Amino acid sequence: MLPYLAYRYVKNKREKNQREMDNDLDSMVRSIVPDKPVVSISGVAAKLEETSREYIPGVLSIVEKSIGVFIEWRPSEDPDASSPEEKRDRGARVAFSMDVNDLSSFRNEEPKRGSGGFPSIRLICRDGSSQVPLFFRNCSTGEFIDRLQGYITLRRSNREANLVIVVDQKSEALAKSVSMLDENGDILSRFMQNPYMTAMTGFSKITSFVQDQVIPSVLNDTDAVTQEEKIRLMRELRLAEEQMRVHSDAAGEFEVVTQLDLPPRPEIYRELPVSKELWNSFKLPNGSYDPLKLHHLKMNVFRGGLNAELRKEAWKCLLGYRQWHETDAEFEKKRAELAKQYQNMKNQWMAITEDQEKRFSKFVKRKSLVEKDVARTDRTVPFFQGEDNVNLVHLHNVLMTYVMYNFDLGYVQGMSDFASPLLFVMKDEVDTFWCFVGLMEMTHKNFEKDQAFIKLQMNQLRDMVMIVNPKLANYLESEKSDDMYFCFRWVLVWFKREFSFLDTCKLWEVLWSGQPCPRFLLLICVAILDSQTNIIIDNQFGLTEILKHINDLSMHLKVDEILTAAEAIFHQLSASQNKLPTHICQYLNIGESAVSSNSSSPAKGDSKDL
């Protein structure tokens, strides 16, 4: 491996000099050679959101330019100008022109038979970003891919048929593998100083077998190893890494753990949303809910979510604003009392004068944050659109009153994301406020100053990925991404930024059901990460690219698929609870340590633990 690295080092230096000479030539050429479109495919439409029915028609082309070959997508010039300007603007926003050399891979999906869908391609770039998914409405993706092959070598991922990888030149691939082990790319200088230690730390993710057998052979055999041989070795290292699961214990020594074989994932189907009739069948004549059927009711919510018309009533219960055992009369009485309390707290902040504010900086700080965030929360959702929208005033009032309700916590960014769907469903300030209080009971720890609870959840998430998908867990560790920071947004606001407004409502009510286990939110994270394993690994994404890739999944995730996958993973874990480490059982409240909850208001009880 050494001579190769030395060779790269010298080669890079040479290339640098060459580059300077090229530059002059380059600018000259650029001015005289016109762009040459090689292929233009019309009827290729972009889809901005998974749940959107709108396709933005456009043209996908491959263009040879003096500076390289580019893949471009532009929205079509509208034949009838009746198309709203807004739509054209949305198309312009996702138009792109990218160097083929920046392409790392793409997902090529064929529609399910008879679904009426179109074949699609989503291009994934080397920096981890993804272009908008493109749907081929008039033709197959074949021609585009064939033409692309004229410039880059493609191969289908062995692990995932829909994933097509751009294969680098062999030398590039090896260089990448080496630099994967060393972020700073200075493995060479470290080898020079302390070859053995460097190898050990650099390859720390690799099994002891490989450390003992393979690395010494590489290090000793410094001169005669051909490039092909090195590539083969690198493959072996990877293979060995995949087959074994390694983790370091507290003392920092490496321990080889046999991989836990989970049973196959069961096939799960989502049920229909709970209807008003079904919901009412769980009620007693006085309006309270039959305590014996409560679990059944919650399982129904978990399996299908709620009909939109039912949310106003059901969310109050799921969020603990209304207790399950409360009769209609009891709840109405309480509601009137809470309305008064709300008004009192609202009056408190409304009474603070400008003069007082001069000496009340903590209040002013919170107020200014609320104002800034209300102005930019879900403004594309019709309910919050337009200037002088009265719903913005309600949202502002709810959040300001919460500041008085819990001044220690105050207002923290992300809270407006939690409040807005509640207002959208409740359409009433007071009800929204008390539902928000219930929701904050479940989530307030996410917003604490020390962020300890976020860190705890990240650790638990990592532990679960380790069990469910050790290959991915090891890869993330090798890329220094095992702090799982890239899931921060998911966990902080419960996927609010990843799904459309309505999908978020569905996801949240499923989570509020508290079924089938605490920390189901983290199992959803596991399910999504699991689905991205091959993309992350086959593209050899590092710390930065992983974050970008995860961020770019936003609005392109399928909520039902993810929920079924998360539930299936739960069943897998649950079925092997005897073999699971105790901490995993504790997170999910399964196995011997499971605590049965017989509380009459489990939503609230569970929430403490969510």
Place this chain on the structure above:
Amino acid sequence: MSGTRKKALLKVIILGDSGVGKTSLMNQYVNRRFSNQYKATIGADFLTRDVNIDDRTVTLQIWDTAGQERFQSLGVAFYRGADCCVLAFDVTNAASFKSLDSWRDEFLIQASPRDPDHFPFVLLGNKVDLESQRAVSSKRAQSWCQTKGNIPYYEVSAKEALNVEAAFLAIARDALARESQETNDFPEFPDQIRLNPNQQNQQNSGCNC
């Protein structure tokens, strides 16, 4: 076809109080677009744009971060390896100007560049289109910059696309110039592999290859 040539990558981190316009500045520069409805940033994200400087193509990777302090400590891994830190404030909001010191300190602590006194910062005073509401004078901002080792200062408007292009171009130029001097802003070895302090010294002494 010269596309295979390696492009220089410059990593730029934008820091500043919530609502000063960090996301807007990044989007104006990269996508030449403005919206006053960008959601509050949660976590971290970046956008890239290629620029040609003296006939060299440079990829600017611009990082946008959350403006509330409590979220800062989690994203530190991404501060590492920054080539420039852009501090942003809102010229109509004096409080956002007062926070600059703590943002600068925070960055130096978290990213721990090798030579904190000479790490390149740039100050952007955003929202100059709202001149009538200005609360921080250009002079005040400039004198703050002087006390921090002559940080370059640009008054910009992400909304009106005023000076944004020029500011980022200057940032790229400056960072590129430093790169060619082969300045290394960060210790070569991340904490994880520092075995003990003595060994670290030895490692940092550089190699003779």
